[in-house]
Structure formats: structure tokens, C-alpha cells
Amino acid sequence: MDVRTDYLQEIRLFRSTAARRWFALLLVVLVVIPAVVDSYLVYLLALAAVYIITAIGLNLLIGYTGQISLGHAGFMAIGAYASSLLMLKLHFPFALAFPVAGLIAALFGFLLGFPALRLTGPYLAIATLGFGIAVAQILVKWESLSGGSMGIHPPKPSFGRLVLSGETHLYYLTIMMMLLMTTGAANLMRSKIGRAFIAVRDSDIAATAMGVDLTLYKTLAFAISAFYAGIGGSLMAHLVGFISPESFNLLVSIQLLSMIVIGGLASILGSILGAILLTALPYLLSGIKNLPMVIYGACLILVVMFEPHGLRGRWTKIRLYWRLWPF
Amino acid sequence: MFVQLIVSGLATGSLYALLALGLVIIYRTSNVLNFAQGEIAMVSTFVAFTFLETLHIPYLGAFLLAIVTSFLLGAAIEIALLRPARHPTPLGLIIITLGVQQILYGAAGWVWGYDTKVFPSPLSDTKIHRLGSVVLSEVNLWILTASIILMVAFLVFFRYTRLGVAMRAISQNPTTARLMGARTPWIVSLTWAIASVLGAVAGILIAPVTFLDPNMMLNPLLKAFAAATLGGMNSLAGAVVGGGSLGILENLVGGYLTPELKDSVAFFVIVLVLCLRPSGLMGRHYRRRV
Numbered sequence: 001m002d003v004r005t006d007y008l009q010e011i012r013l014f015r016s017t018a019a020r021r022w023f024a025l026l027l028v029v030l031v032v033i034p035a036v037v038d039s040y041l042v043y044l045l046a047l048a049a050v051y052i053i054t055a056i057g058l059n060l061l062i063g064y065t066g067q068i069s070l071g072h073a074g075f076m077a078i079g080a081y082a083s084s085l086l087m088l089k090l091h092f093p094f095a096l097a098f099p100v101a102g103l104i105a106a107l108f109g110f111l112l113g114f115p116a117l118r119l120t121g122p123y124l125a126i127a128t129l130g131f132g133i134a135v136a137q138i139l140v141k142w143e144s145l146s147g148g149s150m151g152i153h154p155p156k157p158s159f160g161r162l163v164l165s166g167e168t169h170l171y172y173l174t175i176m177m178m179l180l181m182t183t184g185a186a187n188l189m190r191s192k193i194g195r196a197f198i199a200v201r202d203s204d205i206a207a208t209a210m211g212v213d214l215t216l217y218k219t220l221a222f223a224i225s226a227f228y229a230g231i232g233g234s235l236m237a238h239l240v241g242f243i244s245p246e247s248f249n250l251l252v253s254i255q256l257l258s259m260i261v262i263g264g265l266a267s268i269l270g271s272i273l274g275a276i277l278l279t280a281l282p283y284l285l286s287g288i289k290n291l292p293m294v295i296y297g298a299c300l301i302l303v304v305m306f307e308p309h310g311l312r313g314r315w316t317k318i319r320l321y322w323r324l325w326p327f
Numbered sequence: 328m329f330v331q332l333i334v335s336g337l338a339t340g341s342l343y344a345l346l347a348l349g350l351v352i353i354y355r356t357s358n359v360l361n362f363a364q365g366e367i368a369m370v371s372t373f374v375a376f377t378f379l380e381t382l383h384i385p386y387l388g389a390f391l392l393a394i395v396t397s398f399l400l401g402a403a404i405e406i407a408l409l410r411p412a413r414h415p416t417p418l419g420l421i422i423i424t425l426g427v428q429q430i431l432y433g434a435a436g437w438v439w440g441y442d443t444k445v446f447p448s449p450l451s452d453t454k455i456h457r458l459g460s461v462v463l464s465e466v467n468l469w470i471l472t473a474s475i476i477l478m479v480a481f482l483v484f485f486r487y488t489r490l491g492v493a494m495r496a497i498s499q500n501p502t503t504a505r506l507m508g509a510r511t512p513w514i515v516s517l518t519w520a521i522a523s524v525l526g527a528v529a530g531i532l533i534a535p536v537t538f539l540d541p542n543m544m545l546n547p548l549l550k551a552f553a554a555a556t557l558g559g560m561n562s563l564a565g566a567v568v569g570g571g572s573l574g575i576l577e578n579l580v581g582g583y584l585t586p587e588l589k590d591s592v593a594f595f596v597i598v599l600v601l602c603l604r605p606s607g608l609m610g611r612h613y614r615r616r617v
Contacts, residue, residue, distance in 0.1 A: 062418070115598055118605045122360055126556040127601060129549070130594025137591045250549070254362075254425060261422045293433025300426035304419040305412045 011190045013183075030175055034168045043239075044283060046171040049178035050236045051275040055259045056185045056268055057228020062257070063266035064189065065221040066201030067116050068125045071132030072229050072256050077139060077248035079105040079230025080237035081146055084154035094157040094238075102230040109226020113219030132253050139245040151244025154237040170239050177235060181228060186268055188224070197221055198266075262303045264312030273311040331461055332582045333575050338467040340574020341474035345529040346551030347558065347566035348481060349522030354560050355498035356518045358417060362424040363404065365548030366431035367523045368530035369541060371397035372446070373439050375531055376539055379447055386449050390531060394524055401523025405516045435541045446534035470532045477528060478567055485563060494518060498561070550577075550593075557597050559610020568608055573597075 004010055014020045034042045058072050083101030086092040092100070115127050139146045146152070157164045157173065164170055188194050196217045199207035208214055237243045255278060263274020281299060285292035307314050346364060353361045375393035378384045384392070408423055409415075415423075454465040463471075485491035493514050496504040505511045530544060537543050550573060558569025576596060581589040600608065 068418075115602055118602050120605070122354065122560045123556050123601050123605060123607070125360065126552055127594075127598045130553065130591075130598060133549070134591035134594055137588055141585075141587050257418075258422055258425065261416075261418050265416070265418065291433060291437060293436070294430045297426040297429030297431075297433065300429065301408055301423050304415070304422050304426070305408070308412070308414050308416060308419050 013186060013190070027179075034171055039167045042167040042171045044279065046167065046174040046239055047236070048276050048279040049171075049174040050232050050239060051256075051259065051279050052178050052272050053181045053235070054229050054232030054256055055263070055271040055275040056182060057225045057232065058256050059260045059263075059265065059268070059271040060185060060188070060197070060228070061221050061225035063260060063264075063270075064194065064201060065197040065218070067218060067221060068121070069112075069128040069222075069225070070125050070250075070253050070257065071112075071128035071130070071135070072225075073248040073250065073252035074132035074135035075105045075109060075226040075229035076233030076236065076252065077135050077243075077245065078108055078226075079233030080154070080243050080248070081139065081152075082230070083234035084152055084237050084243065085145065087155050088152070093159075094155075095159055098157070098231070098234050101234040102227045105230020105233070106223040106227035109229075110219050110223040112226070113222030116218050116222060117215060129250070129253070132248075132250060136245040136249060146245070149245060151242055151247070153242055156241075157238045164238075174235050174239060177231065181231065182268060182272070185228075189268070193217070193220065201266075258300055262300065262310050264310030267310075267312045269315070270310050270312030273315070277311065328582070332578045334458075334461050334463060335467060336575035336578030337571055338463070338470050338574070339578065340554075340571040341471055341478075342529045342533050342547060342570075343550045343554040343573055344478065344567045344570025345474050345525050345532075346547060347555040347570045348478065348563060349525040350551055350555045351558075351560060351563055351566045352494065352518050353522045354555070356494060356515050357405075357409065357420075359409070359420045359424060360552070361519075361522065362421065362548075363427035363431060364522065364526050364551070365544030366428045366435070367397060367400055367404070368526035369544040370400065370431050370435055371523070371527035372530035372534050372539060372543070373435055376439075376444065376446055376534075386447075393531060394527055397523040397527035398520045402516045402520040405519035409519075410512065410516075432541050439541070441541055444539040446531075446539045448535035450535060466532075466535055473528070473532060477525070481525070482563060482567075490514070490517070553594060553597055556607055557600060559607025561611060562607065562609040565607050565609035572608075 014023065033045065054072065054076060058069065061067050061069055079101045082104045083094075083097045086097035086100060087094060112128065112131055116124055119127055140149045142148075157170075164173055189197075196207070196212045199210065199212050200214065200217055200221075204214055207217075233248070236247075240247075259274035259278045260271050261274070262277065263272065264270025281296055282292065285295050288295065303310065309316075346368070349364055350361055353359055353364070371393045374396045375389045378389035378392050379386065404427055408427060409420060412419065412423060448466070450466045450469050456463050456465065456468055485495065493504065493509040494517075496507065496509055497511055497514055501511055526544075529547065533547060534543065551570070554569035554573045555566050556569070557573060558565025558567070573593060577589050577593050580592045584592065604610075
């Protein structure tokens with residue numbers, strides 16, 4: 001079934017009718033869930049959706065294009081503050097502020113892409129890390145705009161008269177955006193742009209020789225990835241209802257990196273699995289006294305030690321096992 | 328004022344340099360950015376604190392015991408967690424060190440608590456030495472002396488001893504080094520141990536100034552990363568130069584411009600320098616093949 005015989009199969013969105021059916025089932029489950037479970041779990045699912053969006057964006061950059069970023073919380077912060085401030089100070093409607101916030105983050109991503117043309121490996125890691133720290137520091141310092149370290153309360157999103165308040169509404173908003181952005185990423189990777197990203201990752205010199213414009217595609221990868229993080233940050237601001245520079249510190253960047261490595265690099269399914277696991281883990285562990293950080297760290301280590309390809313690698317192995325089953 | 332800022336910047340910078348040296352030797356031998364370096368130093372400093380406060384061992388004894396602890400801790404982490412990882416990706420190894428960092432942080436908070444403690448030190452922060460027009464506190468003077476001695480000793484070790492040569496060989500080509508008779512896995516473990524000792528020394532030196540709590544090494548570690556990249560991740564002398572210049576740069580920005588944005592400005596300058604010299608000030612740039 002997995003043997004591909006022509007190019008069209010290679011670029012299909014769904015591999016099989018079965019996959020299509022599973023996806024339809026998932027849609028139904030996502031729609032009914034808020035009616036069944038309690039509101040705290042609905043909030044957690046919405047939060048997971050926010051992290052899924054951001055993790056997919058980061059995976060486009062690290063997993064597919066091979067450019068590391070340790071400053072993605074900075075893009076989330078830009079998205080979160082941009083959409084909140086546009087609504088609070090300039091009275092933009094949500095439907096406009098939200099995509100504009102993503103575009104502003106994308107602009108910063110585009111600019112950060114330029115050092116990436118020269119830097120690789122640890123050097124790029126430190127440059128992006130510096131970006132993340134600088135964004136947080138500037139937000140603390142620029143009190144007249146950002147409210148400083150006291151933070152601000154982003155308004156509830158609304159479309160005309162319809163104000164989205166309460167977990168269920170926000171859940172539907174984030175889940176819808178998550179589906180949209182996930183499909184967007186999957187489609188992007190099927191396109192010429194996605195292929196160019198992968199070529200840049202595998203060997204940028206070879207890619208140039210084949211006619212891939214490095215300047216264009218590296219900055220584009222940063223811009224798209226930052227757009228995803230900006231949208232994620234904006235959704236998170238409206239979902240949580242409070243943001244401060246502390247909500248986007250280095251720990252968040254590192255957590256995003258952990259999500260995609262644990263879920264599986266260069267895989268959209270992996271980003272989703274990793275984001276869900278690392279969003280749920282702190283809440284699952286919060287009941288244990290004293291040691292949640294220790295267990296969290298141990299989980300990171302165990303996954304990498306025993307499954308270098310992440311949860312997505314494990315998933316592939318399980319599927320293969322059952323397909324080949326009595327052998 | 329200017330000279331004063333430079334000298335006290337050098338004192339901070341030498342601590343960054345110690346940590347950065349540890350990061351660089353680990354990066355050279357095992358290709359890992361070690362995010363656990365700061366937390367290893369923090370735990371070792373807490374161990375020294377425990378020996379001093381609860382067991383009443385004299386300062387030098389506690390210092391040496393903490394050094395031994397950090398040595399064992401560094402080696403143990405490499406042997407138990409990094410070596411067994413099968414077919415690791417470079418990012419996977421980084422995640423392992425992040426996991427170690429979380430474990431050590433959580434464990435330190437559990438054992439010693441998250442509240443800030445005063446680290447007892449025979450060196451005074453208020454006693455002042457005058458060198459011409461420059462004023463230097465006793466702590467800073469000791470920080471400078473100790474780290475310069477350690478750095479020189481370390482560079483000599485790397486340059487002239489058999490073990491040092493073996494470490495350099497491994498950083499160039501592990502397989503060939505192994506064929507030439509260097510016991511690669513053990514030497515890599517030893518590198519981790521030595522790097523941890525460097526970190527622990529930095530931690531114990533910095534503790535009287537920053538006080539003692541599980542967060543104490545987060546900021547120094549980030550600066551050490553910045554210093555190491557500024558100097559060049561594959562150059563030992565670069566780590567020293569990077570640490571010193573970062574310390575000075577930070578102090579000048581803090582003194583003349585604004586203390587709140589000194590980290591941002593420092594990072595901005597680093598990115599600019601890296602754009603001009605992509606492998607750091609003293610790093611060697613290798614042309615890659617397709």
C-alpha cells in the first residue's frame with residue numbers, strides 16, 4: 001500500500017481513503033468534545049492547539065529547512081502583543097488585528113533570516129537566542145507601549161456583535177485555526193516551496209547548484225515560521241487573557257524545540273504529537289509533589305535515548321508491525 | 328571611569344570565559360551544546376555550601392570536595408545518558424542535555440529549596456584594592472586571578488600533555504584518533520568531567536556576588552554561550568577572548584547607555600560580529616563539500 005507508483009501519489013494530501021475517513025472521524029470528535037468534557041480540559045485542548053500551530057511553524061524551519069531557532073518565543077511575543085495592542089490602542093477589529101499580527105511577526109522573521117544566510121549550527125542558535133532575549137527585554141523596557149513587566153490583558157476576540165468569551169468559543173476558534181494552519185503547512189510542503197526547503201536542508205550548496213535561490217528560501221522559511229508563531233502567540237494571548245514578557249521567556253523557546261524533537265523532526269504529525277504531549281505533561285505531573293521538573297526532564301531524555309526519531313518514528317514502527325503482522 | 332568599567336568587565340568576563348571554555352571543549356569532542364553546564368555548576372556550588380554550612384568543613388576543603396563532585400557528575404552524565412543514546416541526531420543530544428538541566432534544577436530545588444541563600448566566603452565584597460586609579464573589590468580580584476591561572480593551566484594542558492593532544496585529535500577526527508590508540512569514549516567522558524570542573528569553579532567564584540539559588544547559573548550560562556560563539560565554538564583561545572570582550576562590552580553598555588538593555592545590545596553586537604566573521608573571532612572556517 002505504501003509503494004508509490006507515480007508522482008501524483010507522492011504529492012497527495014491524503015495517502016488513502018482510510019486516511020480520509022480517519023480524518024473525518026477526527027473532525028467529528030473535535031466538534032463534539034466540548035459538549036462532553038469539562039471546561040478545564042477544553043481550555044487545555046485549545047492551548048494544545050496553539051502549541052500545535054507554533055510547533056508546526058518551528059518544524060517548517062528546523063525540521064524541513066534545517067535552520068535552527070532558539071528564539072521562537074520572541075515571535076510568539078510579537079504576535080501576541082501586536083494583536084492585543086492593535087485591538088486595545090488602535091481599535092482594530094479582531095478579524096483584522098489577528099492576521100496583521102501574524103504578518104508583523106513574519107516581517108521580523110524575514111529580517112532574522114538575513115543573519116541566517118551567513119550563520120550555521122551553534123552560531124545561528126545563539127543569534128536567534130539573542131533575538132528572543134532582546135524581544136523580552138525591549139517589551140519590559142518599552143513600558144508606554146507594552147505595559148512593561150506588569151503585562152496587559154488582551155481583549156476577548158469578537159466578530160461584529162459575536163463576542164467569543166468562555167472556553168468553548170475560544171476552543172472552536174483555536175481548533176479551526178489549527179486545522180487551517182496544519183492543512184496550509186501540509187500543502188506548502190507538497191509545493192515547489194516545500195521541496196526547495198528540503199533541498200536547502202539536505203545541502204545548501206547542492207540546492208544552489210540546482211537553481212534554488214538560497215536568499216529567497218531561507219528568509220522565506222524564517223518568515224513563514226515566524227508567521228505561524230505569531231498566529232500562535234496571538235491566539236494564546238486571547239485564550240489566556242493575560243500576557244507579560246515573562247510569558248515568552250527562553251523556557252518557552254526551549255519547550256517548543258523539545259516539542260518538535262520529541263514529536264519528530266520534519267513531520268507535521270510529529271509536531272502535533274509532541275505539542276500535545278508536552279502541553280499535557282506539566283498538568284499530568286502537577287499532582288506529584290516536588291518532582292514534576294525531574295520527571296519532565298527524565299521524559300525528554302528517555303524519548304530521545306530510545307526513540308531518536310521521536311513519537312512519530314515510534315508510530316511508524318507500530319504501523320509497520322501491524323501491517324506485516326504475523327511475520 | 329572608562330578603565331574602571333573595563334577592569335570590572337574583565338572580572339565578570341573571566342567567569343564567562345571559564346564556563347565558555349567548558350562549553351567549547353565539550354562541543355569540540357562530542358559536538359553537543361551542553362545546556363546542563365550551568366546546572367552542574369549550580370549543583371556543585373550547593374554541594375560546597377552544604378559542606379561549609381552543615382558539615383563545617385573549612386573553605387578550601389569544601390571547595391575541593393565540590394570540585395570532585397562536579398568531576399564525577401560531569402563524567403556520570405556523559406557515561407549514563409549521552410553515550411548510550413543510539414544514532415543520536417545533534418538536536419537529540421541537545422535535548423538530552425536540556426533534560427539533564429531540568430532534572431538537576433528540579434532536584435536542587437527539592438533538596439535545597441528555591442529561596443536565595445548567602446554563600447559564606449572568606450573573600451569580602453566590600454574590601455577594596457586600589458591599582459592606580461582603578462578600584463577593585465577583593466572578590467573581583469580573586470575572580471580575575473583564579474580564572475587567569477586556571478585558563479593558562481588549561482591551555483598549557485591542552486597544548487603540551489598527551490591527554491590534551493588526544494582531546495584535540497578527537498575533536499578533529501574521532502575515528503582516526505581511535506585508530507591511533509586514543510581511548511576515545513573515556514577521553515570524551517573526561518572532557519565532560521573537566522568542563523564540569525571549570526563550571527563549578529566559576530559557580531563557586533560567582534556565588535558570593537550573585538547569592539545562591541537554583542536560578543543562579545541561568546544568566547551566566549547564556550552569556551557563556553554567547554561568549555563561546557563570539558570567540559568561535561571550536562577555538563579555546565576564542566572562548567577566553569569572547570568571554571573577556573563580552574564582559575567588557577556589557578559593562579560599557581551598562582555604564583554609558585542603559586543597564587536594562589545591556590543583554591540586548593550585547594547580543595546585537597554579537598550577531599553583527601558573527602555576520603562579518605561567521606565562525607567567530609578566532610574560529611576556523613572550514614569549507615564544506617557537497
